[in-house]
Amino acid sequence: MRLVIQRVREASVTIGGELFSEIGAGLMVLVGVETGDTEDDVRRLAAKTVALRIFNDEAGVMNRSVKDLGGEVLAVSQFTLLAATAKGNRPSYVRAAGHELAVPLYELYCSLVAEGLGREVKTGVFGADMQVALVNDGPVTIFMDSRVK
Numbered sequence: 001m002r003l004v005i006q007r008v009r010e011a012s013v014t015i016g017g018e019l020f021s022e023i024g025a026g027l028m029v030l031v032g033v034e035t036g037d038t039e040d041d042v043r044r045l046a047a048k049t050v051a052l053r054i055f056n057d058e059a060g061v062m063n064r065s066v067k068d069l070g071g072e073v074l075a076v077s078q079f080t081l082l083a084a085t086a087k088g089n090r091p092s093y094v095r096a097a098g099h100e101l102a103v104p105l106y107e108l109y110c111s112l113v114a115e116g117l118g119r120e121v122k123t124g125v126f127g128a129d130m131q132v133a134l135v136n137d138g139p140v141t142i143f144m145d146s147r148v149k
Contacts, residue, residue, distance in 0.1 A: 001041045001105065002032040002081040007054050007140035011074045013124040014131040021122040026071030027052075028134045031109055032081025033102035034095050034147075041146035042109045049073070050116035054140050062140075067117055075113065076124040076132055077106045099127070 005027055012022035029049060055064040055071070066073060079102070083091035097105070103126055114121040124130045 001034060001037045001045055001109075001146040003045055003049065003142075003144040004030040004078075004081065005049060005052065005054075005142040005144065006134060007137045008074075009135040009137045011132070011134035013074065013076060013122075014133070015125060015128050020124065020130070021074060023072035023074045023122050025069065025137070027066050027073045028132075028136075029073060029075045029113075030078040030081060031075055031106055032078050033097040033105045034082050035097045035101070037097060037101065037105055037146060039105070039108060042105050043112060045144055045146055046109050046112035047116065048144060049113055052142065054142060072119070072122065073113055073117065074122040074124075075106075075110050076130065077102065077126045102126070 008026060008028045010022070010024055011028040013020045027049065050067050051065050053065050054062050055066065055069045057063040079093055079096040082093060082096040084095060085091050106126060110121045110123055
């Protein structure tokens with residue numbers, strides 16, 4: 001599983017020209033599920049997402065988590081995070097999990113993050129053509145891969 005986590009002031013998902021979901025200050029998380037990912041991978045990265053200390057404390061040091069802040073999370077599925085680009089100019093997505101694995105693991109990730117935060121996680125729609133807007137705060141962008149331990 002691969003995550004791109006961005007500290008944001010706000011973020012939103014629009015589908016078909018209509019606002020689907022939006023958050024204020026918190027985390028925008030792009031979620032890519034890879035063939036071979038397990039529930040253990042999801043549990044570990046969900047816990048790290050909730051506890052990741054990338055928000056400033058009173059001294060201006062990144063020492064607070066989204067949970068500490070009382071911030072929101074918007075999690076959007078994105079299979080293109082699994083793009084293989086070593087050969088040629090057209091990315092290959094053969095490592096991206098199919099719907100039968102990706103959907104349940106994406107939904108599990110969202111539910112575990114919500115449980116850890118004690119609040120709803122906003123989402124996009126799996127497989128939809130979405131327009132994602134955000135104001136990256138910092139900018140702070142973190143990449144996590146469940147295969148890197």
